[in-house]
Amino acid sequence: MNWRCIFPKTLARIIVAAVIALSLCFCMQSKAYATITLRAVMHSDLKIIDPIWTTAYMSSYYGYMVYDTLFAMDSKNTVHPQMVQDYEVSDDKLTYTFTLREGLKWHDGASVTSDDCIASIKRWGSKDSMGQKLMEFIDKFNVINSKTFAIKLKEPYGLVLASLAKPTANVPFIMPKRVADIPASEQITDYTGSGPFVFAFDEWKPGDVTVFKKFKDYVPRIEPADWGSGGKVVNVDRVEWLSIKDHQTAVNALIEGEVDYIESPPTELLPLFEREDNITTRTLDQLGNQFILRLNWLHPPFNNVKARRAVLAAIDQISFLQATIGNPKYYKECPAIFSCGSALATDKGTEILMKSDIKLANKLLAESGYDGRPIVLMHSTDVDILNNLGPVVADKLRSAGFNVDLQSMDWQTIVARRAKRDKPADGGWNIFMTALATADIMNPIVSVGLNASCDKAWFGWPCDARVERLRDQFARATSLEAQKSIATELQVRAMEIVTHAHGGQYYRPSSWRNDKLSDVIGGPFPIFWNLTKAK
Structure with a gap:
């Protein structure tokens, strides 16, 4: 028997079998840990990523992905603590004391501090209409410790909490102090936030795609999500905002299942969705x-x-x-x-x-x-x-x-x-x-x-x-x-x-694949937490 001829063939079979086994194992693991990606078509492209410098809604939508707020408003216009755990108002209504929640971290791993919050309020207050009015009533800020700070007013002002919970542009997002110290007249270049998503700057292609990844160290509140308030529980690994300028193309992509969500489809194209059982169309912002x-x-x-x-x-x-x-x-x-x-x-x-x-x-x-x-x-x-x-x-x-x-x-x-x-x-x-x-x-x-x-x-x-x-x-x-x-x-x-x-x-309705997305909640801005996408 010629072993020199048989052995190479046998060895080759063993190697091929091993490669196939490893490939199958890898595929099974990849399937088990497949990245859940939500693809959305937004009403406009994102080019400005400083939500304080501009009132453009796309920049505010970006801000809600990347940053968080001290307070937030629900669908009944009630203000709730968000980054704040506890707060007190003095008997004379002149001092508001805020203590931050435990576990608040920036995307770079550092802890959120009182100094960050104060600097962010000041930057927002120099630019936003409601913020400017609030700043007229503020006498000074006091840092009590790294997690607690106070606002001292010149006279009582009943819109303090409502101002800090302002739901749309400009939103009082909290930024790291080094970022918030940049004048609001200048655009920031550091995109570190503490919100439920991390901005994937290296994947951002203006005019094409904007990418966000789940921030795994984000600690949501325990309350149910309602508008910008409550627990921002992220159930997807990745969100892609796609820029599709031709509306018919975007509508076709939703019908074919190539995208999951269209923020604002044109009214004249909505009838195309009426015969599609797998597409839900609903006005998420009832205020208009x-x-x-x-x-x-x-x-x-x-x-x-x-x-x-x-x-x-x-x-x-x-x-x-x-x-x-x-x-x-x-x-x-x-x-x-x-x-x-x-x-x-x-x-x-x-x-x-x-x-x-x-x-x-x-x-x-x-x-x-x-x-x-x-x-x-x-x-x-x-x-x-x-x-x-x-x-x-x-x-x-x-x-x-x-x-x-x-x-x-x-x-x-x-x-x-x-x-x-x-x-x-x-x-x-x-x-x-x-x-x-x-x-x-x-x-x-x-x-x-x-x-x-x-x-x-x-x-x-x-x-x-x-x-x-x-x-x-x-x-x-x-x-x-x-x-x-x-x-x-x-x-x-x-x-x-x-x-x-x-x-x-x-009023502008949104449309999405109901065979893929569930638990979509409404609000005056698109909300990408809470919802679930089928694997």
């Missing part, structure tokens, strides 16, 4: 949203109140709503600057806004002394809810006599450009359109559009001492009746000077 038209007070012609009122006279809400939503099931005209159905809703002072009166617009524009200079209107082309607004506004304003320069760009470019104070001819702007969640407009303190504090105001920088006095009175009001009276006066004044124009109320 409001269109906003913002004018730049810094430069002509809108440094003149009559030119601003000419815009109000020219436009109307129904044109915006029909052009963007189309289906009356998902929209309604709403004269209330604080949203219809809210405790502060009124129609006072809004007659000029609720119908298009071109003759009045012509008259006001002539009285303003408008010289025919081009009006730079920034038009978003990649967010479906905003895509049709620019041409509608341009048409109305041209009828009123404005020389409109409609400049088309993606939304993230608008987000960056609207912060510029340059002249419109030098890269600045005159008008942009956006939309705000009702949670962002429910009262005069939270509403960025009503902040008329000049250089500290939101983009557009309205400047009016009377509005600021009324906002201050509202902050001090102790009864709902007094608040309603002040809010009505504020709405009338806002329409007189035109802090902004509100363009109607609408």
Whole structure:
């Protein structure tokens, strides 16, 4: 027998069998520990990852993944501790003492401290409308120990906890002190958070995909999740936000099971889901949203109140709503600057806004002394809810006599450009359109559009001492009746000077694969904790 011929063959068989066995073992282990990835199509791409520097909602959504908050609001607008374990309010209502929960860690392994919290409140308070008002009442911060700190007020202020629980942009996210010490006028470059997900910076491809990974050392609260409050229990290993600019492609991807969730599918494409048993479509934010038209007070012609009122006279809400939503099931005209159905809703002072009166617009524009200079209107082309607004506004304003320069760009470019104070001819702007969640407009303190504090105001920088006095009175009001009276006066004044124009109320449902995702909860922002994805 020729062993030299047989042995190599036998050895080869043994080696092949061993390789197959190892491969099978590896495959079984891989299957047992397969990464659970949730793929979502969001309403816009993420390009700015500093949720304090900008009010862009995508940046706030990113913030909720990566950071946490001291307090949070539930679906009944009740404030609950989040990072805070215990808190006390002194009998004179001047001192608030907060103690952090045990186990709070940054993504780099360091513990969250009182110094981090104080620095974060200060950074947020220098930028956000509600934060700025809170800071006016704060006398000083005191560090008691690494886990306990206090806020000392100059006088009692009933919105301390509500401010720290503000649910939408700008959200008072807590950042490491080294990050929060960077002025809010500058964008941060350190993305360390303490929230339920870690931002995978090395996998981030703007215009393509944004990746988050489960933070395994995150310790959730024991209470059930409700909006931003309660236990943020993460049941997936990885979340991918995909940028799919063609809406039909995104819808097809959901139908075929290539993605799990679409945050905001266009209304006209929703019928495609109706015959799909495996797709659920539901409005997760029952409060809705409001269109906003913002004018730049810094430069002509809108440094003149009559030119601003000419815009109000020219436009109307129904044109915006029909052009963007189309289906009356998902929209309604709403004269209330604080949203219809809210405790502060009124129609006072809004007659000029609720119908298009071109003759009045012509008259006001002539009285303003408008010289025919081009009006730079920034038009978003990649967010479906905003895509049709620019041409509608341009048409109305041209009828009123404005020389409109409609400049088309993606939304993230608008987000960056609207912060510029340059002249419109030098890269600045005159008008942009956006939309705000009702949670962002429910009262005069939270509403960025009503902040008329000049250089500290939101983009557009309205400047009016009377509005600021009324906002201050509202902050001090102790009864709902007094608040309603002040809010009505504020709405009338806002329409007189035109802090902004509100363009109607609408609702946007989300869609997801119900054969893959379960326990999806609602809120004024997309929530990626609590839900479960089938393996």
